[in-house]
Amino acid sequence: MTPTRRHLLALAAALAAASPGLALAQGKLKVAAIYTVPFEQQWVSRIHKALKAAEARGEIEYKASENVANADYERVMREYATGGNQLIVGESFAVEAAARKVAKDFPKTAFLMGSSGKPQAPNFSVFDNYIQEPAYLSGMIAGGMTKSNKIGMVGGFPIPEVNRLMHAFMAGAREVNPNVQFMVTFINSWFDPPKAKEAAFAMIDQGADLLYAERFGVSDAARERGKLAVGNVINTQDKYPDTVVASALWNMEPTIDAALKKVKEGKFAAEDYGHYSMMKFKGSELAPLGTFEKKVPADVVAKVKAKEKAIQEGRFAVKVDDSQPKSGK
Template sequence: MSTLSLRRRPLLALAAALALSSPGLALAQARLKVAAVYTVPFEQQWAGRIHEALKASESRGEIEYKATENVSNADYERVVREYIAAGNQLIVGEAFGVEAALRKVAKDFPKVSFLMGSSGKPVAPNFSVFDNYIQEPAYLTGMIAGGMTKTNKIGMVGGFPIPEVNRLMHAFMAGAKETNPKAEFTVTFINSWFDPPKAKEAAFAMIDKGADIMYAERFGVSDAARERKVLAIGNVANTQPDYPDTVIASALWRMYPSIDRAVKLVKDGKFTAEDYGPYSMMKHKGSELSPLGTFEKKVPADLMAKVKAKEAAILAGKYTVKVDDTQPKSSK
C-alpha cells in the first residue's frame, strides 16, 4: 500500500466524522439548487402558492432556492438560462406566455428538470407540467354562493379565458346551480394576470347591475365587494383575513404535493416528464375548501350540510366534478 493511500485514510475518517457530528453541514451539501421565475409579483395568487411551497422546502433544508418575480415575457428565457448556468437543477415557473421558448430551453438542457405551469403536454425527458386542478373546491364554493345570494345574480371576474381559469369558473357555476337553479352569472375577463384596479372596475360594473356575490378569480374584485358591501368568494389563496366581512370562503390551491414530489424525484435521479395536475386535487391534499372562519355562523347550517356531503362524496370518489375548459359565458 502506498504512503499516499495511508495518508488518505485518516483524512477520509475525519471527513466522515465531521459529517456525522455536523448534520447541518451534510444537509447543506445535499441541498438541491432550485430556481423559480415568475412574470407576476410573489403576492399574486398563482405565483404565491408556488413560492410558498418552495419556501417551505427551503425552510426544511431540502433545497437552495432562488426566485425572480415580475419578469417580462421577453426576458423570461434569458433569466431561466442564467439560472441554469448558475447550476440550478430544477426550474419551476409559469410557461403560459412563453411556452414555446421554455420547451426549447428544456430541449437544450436535457439534464436539467423543468416543472412548468401549462395546459399542454409534458415532453420527455425533462419537461413536466402542472396545473391548478382545484375545480373540486371551486364547485363547493359555488354551492355556498348559490345558497347565499339574495338577488340570484353572481358576478365573475377572471384574468384570461384559458383552461386553468375556465375550468374553475365552470365548476363554480355548476355548484351554484346545484343549490340555486335560479342563479345567473355575469362573466368578464380583464386580460391581465395582475391588474387589481382593472378587476375592481369590472366588479363595480357587475355590482351596479345587481350582483350581490362576486367570484374573485383576480385580486381587486374583493376590494370592490367590500366597498359596495356585497359578498365575495376567493380563489387559490385564502383572502378572508384581509376581507373578514366580505369573503365567505375560498377554493384553496396547495402546491406542496407537487413541489415535494418534484424535489424528491430530482434528488433521487428519477425525475421524468409527467403531468402533475392531478396532484392539485383534493385526494392528494393539493386543494381544499377553506374554513368558513368569520362566516361560520353566517352561512345557513342546512346549506353547509349539503356542501359537506358533496365534499365527502368527492373525497370518496362517488362524485366527479366535470372539467370544462371552454370559455364560460354570461347567462342569457
C-alpha cells in the same frame, strides 16, 4: 490501500456517476423559479410558498425572480440553467415555445412548469391548478348566499386554468340554487387590481350581490359596496372578514415535494403533475368558513359537507370544462 477498499471506492464512484440521485442526496438541491408576476399574485404565491417551505426545511437552496417580462423569460431561464440549478420552476403559459426550447438545450436539468401543454421528454414536466373540486363547493356556498340570484365573475384570461374553475363554481351554485344567473367578464391581465375592481363595480351596478374573485381587486369592490365575495387559490378572509365568505384553496406542496423527491433520487422525467392539485392528494381544499361559519345557512353547510365527502370517497367527480364561460343562467 487494500484491493477490497480500492474496489469499493471505485464501485461507489461508478454508482454515483450512473445515478445522480445518489450524489444529490448528500446536499441541498439548487432550485430556481421564474415568475412573470409579483410573488403576492394568487397563483404564483402558492408555488413560492411551497418552495419557501422546502427551503425552510433545509432541503433546497432557492432563488427566484418575479415580474419577469415575457420577452426576458428565456434569458433568465437560461441563466438559471447555466448557473447549475437542478430544478427550475415557473409558469410558461405565455412563453411556452421559449421554455420548451431551453429545456431541450439543458437535458440534464429538471423543469417543472405551469402549462396547458403536455410533458416533453426527457426533462420538461408540467403542472396545473386542478382545484375544480373546492371551486364547486365554494359555488354551492355562493348559490346559498346570494339574495338577488345574480353573481358576478371576474377572471384574468379565458384560458383552461381559469375556465374550468369558473365552470365548476357555476355548476356548484346551480346545484343549490337553480335560479342563479351569472355575469362573466375577463380583464385580459393576470395582475391589474384597479381594472378588476372596475369590472366588479359594473356587475354590482347590474344587481350582483356576490362576486367570484378570480383576480385581486374584486374583493375590494365587494367590500366597498357591502357585497359578498368568494375567493380563489388563496384565502383572503383575514383581510376581508365581512366580505369573503369562502375560498377554494390551492396547495402546491404535494406537487413541489413530489418533484423534489424525484430530482433527489435521480428519477425526474417528463410527467404531468396536475393530479397532485386534487383533493385526494391534499393539493386543494375548501377554506374554513371562519367569520361566516354562523352566517351560511345550516342546510347549505350540510349539503357542502355531504358533497365534499362524496368527492373524497370518489362517488362524485366534478366535471372539467375548459371552454370559455358565458354570462347567463
